[in-house]
Amino acid sequence: PQEPQAPFPYEEKEVSFTNVKHGFSLGGTLTLPEGKGPFPAAILVSGSGSQNRDEEIFGHKPFKLLADQLTRRGIAVLRYDDRGVGSSGGSAAESTSGDLAGDARSAFDYLLSNNIIDHSQIGIIGHSEGGMIAFMLASxxxxxxxxxxxxxxGVDGKTILLEQSDYITSLSGVASSIREDNRIVMTAVYDIMMAxxxxxxxxxxVIDFTSKFYSEKDMGYYSEEDIERGKKNLLASIPESSYAWMRYFVMFDPTPLFDSIKCPVLALNGEKDCQVLPEKNIQSIKNGLLTAGNTNTFTMILPGLNHLFQNCETGLPNEYGILEETFDQKTLDMMSEWILQQVH
Incomplete structure (x- = not known):
């Protein structure tokens, strides 16, 4: 992993700020470039699941690397522990992306109260679900x-999850008939959830639907044990504590937001992303913003990169931890340069 090593040519400050609406504080790190300021700034918002301020995953710390790279280029960066993680209060249970957007807005308000930051030049960098939160706040x-x-x-959560599942199982060599059954079941699971x-x-x-669905199949194909195990795994994959989050995500469609986003937008996807499939999502973001007249929109699908922006072979999640690279350097450079163009 590409972990930045001290000494750093910038200041790192341990900070905390409050989500006033929900009454808890969040802990984070503010990195400040050399010099007097005021500095342009970026807030880093993590993807789904409870993550620490470094968005640490499989030994990689992409947000630590991103903060290091941007701050070396003159951009202050605030990254924070998700609610219920590290030095942040609150709890992730029962919370939705809408609630997490409130945490990100609290980070923004904290920077507005800090005079070393240029208040007219604060942006948001969101990864995966964090990108959705960036769209919510900018709109x-x-x-x-x-x-x-x-x-x-760039499209609704139900579509993202169905396509992600189908794509990952197809790359993993699962037979098309099983994938089709899986798609029918998961479509019903999400439709029942929405209702x-x-x-x-x-x-x-869900138990009624799956029992009926599989009882009508040719039983030579799925054993009773397969069906019971499948039901158990399905219910275990969506526990009650994350139901509110999942339901919000499944029902959420970002496309109406694009009409009211007027700030500059850079939207990037890895070509081998298996979790948020690049073509459909990038196309939807691009079309939505350009149709609404936001001409300062730049979108790109980056060859050879996965969901974590690592150069990869397959793009499958089981590869993330094996890869040495934390985040593609060319993409880091592109992001720094793009931000500097927007804020100067």
Whole structure:
């Protein structure tokens, strides 16, 4: 992994700020370039799942690397522990992307209170779900100077999850008939979810649907054990504590937001991203923003990169931890240069 090593030619400050609405504080690191300031700034917003300020995954710390690279180029960076992680209060259970957007906005408000930051030049860089949060905030807050979406969703959550599952299983060599059954079941799972706020009702209806669906199949194909194990795994994959998050994500469609995003946008996806498939998502972001008249929109699909922006072979998630690279250097350089063009 490419972990930045001290001594650093910039200042690192341990900071905390408050989500006033929910009454807890979040802990983070603010890196400040050399010099007097005021500096342009970027806030880093992590992808789904509870992550620390470095967005640490499989021994890699992409947000630590990103903060290091940007701060060396004169951009202050605030990264923070997600709620319920590290030095941040609150709890991820029951919270949705909408709640997490409130945490990111609290980070923004903290920078607005800090005079070493240029208040007219604060942007948001979001990875995966963080890209979705960047779109949410930029559509409703006109004081955001720029956003960078790194593998952010351009289409609704249900579509993303169905296509992700189908693509990963096809790359993994799963037979097309099993993939088709899986798609029918998961479509029903998400449709039942969209119709029911109650986890218990959802659980009952999913069990009813899957039992009926598999009982009508040719039983030579799936054993009773397969079916029971499948049901158990399915329910375990969406526990009650994350149901509110999942339901919000499945129902969320970013496309109406694009009409009201007027700040500069850089949207990037790896060509081998298996989790947020590049063509459909990038095309939707590009079309939405350009149709709404946002001409300062730059989108790109980056050859050979996966969901974490590592150069890779397959792009499958089981490869993330094996790869030595944390984040493609050319992409880091492109992001730095693009931000400097927007803020100067």
């Amino acid at each position: 409703s807050h006109k004081d955001i100077a720029f956003i960078i979406s790194l593998a952010g969703p 029911n706020e109650s986890y218990q009702v959802w659980e009952e209806e």
